[in-house]
Amino acid sequence: MMMVIRRFEEEAARHYAKGNIGGFLHLYIGQEAIAVAATEVLEDRDYIFQTYRDHGIALARGMPANAAMAELFGKDTGCSRGLGGSMHFFDVERGFLGGWGIVGGHLALAAGTAFKSKYAGEDRVTMCFFGEGSTNIGGFHEAMSLAGLWKLPVVFVCENNQYAMGTPLERTSPLKDLSIKAKGYGMVGDRFEGHDVEVVQERIAEAVARARAGDGPTFVEIQTYRFRGHSMSDPAKYRSRTELEQRKQQDPVALVRERLLGLGVDENALDDIDLEVDEEIDAAVRFADESAPAREEVMMSTVLAPEGDS
Amino acid sequence: MRKLRYREALREAMFEEMERDDRVFLMGEEVGHYQGAYKVSEGLLDKYGERRVIDTPIAEAGFAGVGIGAAMVGLRPIIEFMTWNFSFVAFDQIISNAAKVHQMSAGEIQVPIVFRGPNGAAKQVSSQHSHSAAPFYTHIPGLYVVQPSTARDAKGLLKSAIRSNNPVVFLEGETLYGVAGEVPDEGVEELIPIGESRLARAGADCTIVTWGRPYYTVLAAAEKLAAQGIECEVIDPRTLRPLDTALMVQSLKKTNRCVVVHEHWPYGGPGAEIVDRLQREAFDYLDAPLERVTGLDVPMPYALNLEDTVLPTEERVIDAVKRVSYAK
Numbered sequence: 001m002m003m004v005i006r007r008f009e010e011e012a013a014r015h016y017a018k019g020n021i022g023g024f025l026h027l028y029i030g031q032e033a034i035a036v037a038a039t040e041v042l043e044d045r046d047y048i049f050q051t052y053r054d055h056g057i058a059l060a061r062g063m064p065a066n067a068a069m070a071e072l073f074g075k076d077t078g079c080s081r082g083l084g085g086s087m088h089f090f091d092v093e094r095g096f097l098g099g100w101g102i103v104g105g106h107l108a109l110a111a112g113t114a115f116k117s118k119y120a121g122e123d124r125v126t127m128c129f130f131g132e133g134s135t136n137i138g139g140f141h142e143a144m145s146l147a148g149l150w151k152l153p154v155v156f157v158c159e160n161n162q163y164a165m166g167t168p169l170e171r172t173s174p175l176k177d178l179s180i181k182a183k184g185y186g187m188v189g190d191r192f193e194g195h196d197v198e199v200v201q202e203r204i205a206e207a208v209a210r211a212r213a214g215d216g217p218t219f220v221e222i223q224t225y226r227f228r229g230h231s232m233s234d235p236a237k238y239r240s241r242t243e244l245e246q247r248k249q250q251d252p253v254a255l256v257r258e259r260l261l262g263l264g265v266d267e268n269a270l271d272d273i274d275l276e277v278d279e280e281i282d283a284a285v286r287f288a289d290e291s292a293p294a295r296e297e298v299m300m301s302t303v304l305a306p307e308g309d310s
Numbered sequence: 311m312r313k314l315r316y317r318e319a320l321r322e323a324m325f326e327e328m329e330r331d332d333r334v335f336l337m338g339e340e341v342g343h344y345q346g347a348y349k350v351s352e353g354l355l356d357k358y359g360e361r362r363v364i365d366t367p368i369a370e371a372g373f374a375g376v377g378i379g380a381a382m383v384g385l386r387p388i389i390e391f392m393t394w395n396f397s398f399v400a401f402d403q404i405i406s407n408a409a410k411v412h413q414m415s416a417g418e419i420q421v422p423i424v425f426r427g428p429n430g431a432a433k434q435v436s437s438q439h440s441h442s443a444a445p446f447y448t449h450i451p452g453l454y455v456v457q458p459s460t461a462r463d464a465k466g467l468l469k470s471a472i473r474s475n476n477p478v479v480f481l482e483g484e485t486l487y488g489v490a491g492e493v494p495d496e497g498v499e500e501l502i503p504i505g506e507s508r509l510a511r512a513g514a515d516c517t518i519v520t521w522g523r524p525y526y527t528v529l530a531a532a533e534k535l536a537a538q539g540i541e542c543e544v545i546d547p548r549t550l551r552p553l554d555t556a557l558m559v560q561s562l563k564k565t566n567r568c569v570v571v572h573e574h575w576p577y578g579g580p581g582a583e584i585v586d587r588l589q590r591e592a593f594d595y596l597d598a599p600l601e602r603v604t605g606l607d608v609p610m611p612y613a614l615n616l617e618d619t620v621l622p623t624e625e626r627v628i629d630a631v632k633r634v635s636y637a638k
């Protein structure tokens with residue numbers, strides 16, 4: 001799955017350059033282990049929220065690459081029928097409740113779906129992802145306050161990729177350890193590295209278990225790194241090549257491959273998987289390319305929900 | 311005159327005003343080290359340092375409020391929103407505080423502040439990032455709302471906005487940043503007053519009022535109409551609050567018909583306000599109902615084929631002009 005995300009994102013970048021994809025495109029390359037581990041821990045009935053950097057988690061959750069790529073191409077067959085684009089993936093059937101574009105805006109929504117779980121006595125956990133740059137905005141504090149107060153079954157996952165656009169953490173926060181913020185909201189905090197999928201899975205499972213047991217929310221800070229710029233329009237001049245190269249030594253995808261080889265898995269078998277992934281992504285591009293464009297009727301008829309059955 | 315891009319014109323305005331007044335400072339996300347998300351503030355940090363060019367965390371309500379507070383006691387902040395879409399989380403600061411404190415304090419406190427940044431649809435940035443913010447802010451007494459279409463207006467109006475003693479909402483256009491236009495030579499200071507319309511094109515057959523990105527759509531449509539024998543007079547209000555209708559009324563006396571073209575949604579807003587005023591102020595001169603060409607009444611879709619239908623097009627402008635002209 002990590003390979004699927006990696007290849008999907010690389011292909012998306014290529015088609016952005018070619019002009020087949022427009023708008024803002026934020027890639028998940030470098031952060032794949034988090035999406036894969038997190039979705040591994042969740043049940044099908046659980047809810048997920050993410051920012052605009054949403055392809056990785058959507059794919060990990062099971063969204064077909066076809067629907068994802070078609071969305072980027074602005075096609076009717078896309079996961080949001082070409083209306084949302086890269087930043088606004090949705091897959092309601094799989095509990096993937098969106099890619100959201102306003103920093104901090106979706107955290108309270110996650111508290112809201114968790115509220116519903118509690119209200120209706122349902123065993124559903126909500127997991128909400130956001131960047132470290134989002135921990136300074138009011139939406140973050142208010143969502144955390146309410147979730148902490150009402151002990152809602154939600155896990156707040158801060159993917160700390162060190163930069164909010166061009167600004168490194170040390171220029172946006174007086175704290176190095178963001179997880180200590182949890183205390184102020186009366187919730188548990190945790191903090192760990194995000195390149196090893198097994199570590200992420202183990203630690204995030206604790207937070208999910210806590211939510212499921214009714215013991216309240218957790219704020220999890222996962223240290224990670226994005227290998228590309230903030231979005232396609234960002235050349236990322238604010239960081240050094242050495243820093244990037246150093247970080248690439250901890251490539252989550254390469255790490256998995258190494259580990260599997262170490263366990264005695266045949267290299268050919270891994271290469272075969274890579275080939276399969278390539279084919280899957282190529283097929284997704286073909287599917288996106290050949291699909292019909294987004295439709296005006298859908299745009300007009302989705303402004304308001306139909307009235308009637310309530 | 312020389313040619314400058316809209317972005318460079320804004321930058322010059324900030325350089326000049328920061329040079330003449332130490333109370334002026336720039337604050338916002340990525341305005342300093344990154345040189346501006348859209349490179350409007352390029353070079354300002356190098357010249358004025360971190361005291362006056364201040365990178366903030368993502369906390370719009372916070373830094374808008376900090377700006378208002380600083381303005382209340384004598385500084386003259388320029389607050390940049392990376393885009394106006396992100397001003398909505400700071401809406402309360404602008405409406406409840408910036409626009410109110412002068413009257414609440416019986417005129418004791420002034421708020422000389424400029425809120426600026428790109429407004430409106432860019433290209434395929436979808437529903438949450440494509441708002442035309444003018445209708446929200448023009449509704450509010452206690453604010454000025456300025457939306458320049460050309461480089462010259464951008465520079466002259468930003469300088470006036472910075473010198474104003476009132477809060478100014480300054481709406482730029484992301485798609486206009488690269489558009490070049492004539493601007494007075496270096497050393498020639500031009501302050502364009504807030505609240506004055508400008509004649510952009512003369513013509514005797516139909517008046518078109520427009521601003522922002524559609525300004526260029528309209529100018530292109532006007533050329534096509536001219537080729538068909540319909541000469542349009544184009545007026546750019548430049549300031550949307552307060553609104554100067556004098557030039558429009560004068561034009562209507564000649565053309566007897568008018569189309570208002572804007573990007574914002576059709577429900578209310580400056581577009582509807584202009585129509586309301588003109589039908590009263592120029593009632594006796596009208597030969598046709600006033601028409602509007604607007605962004606369609608839907609959230610902005612991502613797909614380019616749909617976005618192109620939502621934004622005002624040359625065809626829609628041409629059709630509307632022909633309708634009010636009873637021409638085929």
Ligand SMILES: Cc1ncc(C[n+]2csc(CCOP(=O)(O)OP(=O)(O)O)c2C)c(N)n1
Pocket residue numbers: 051053101102103104130131132133134135159161163164165230339368370392396399
């Ligand atoms: C309220 C608001 N302000 C500004 C922006 C513009 N913006 C989009 S992403 C971003 C940086 C976010 O950084 P972070 O939260 O660390 O997430 P990352 O992109 O690194 O995953 C900014 C400033 C926005 N979308 N919403």
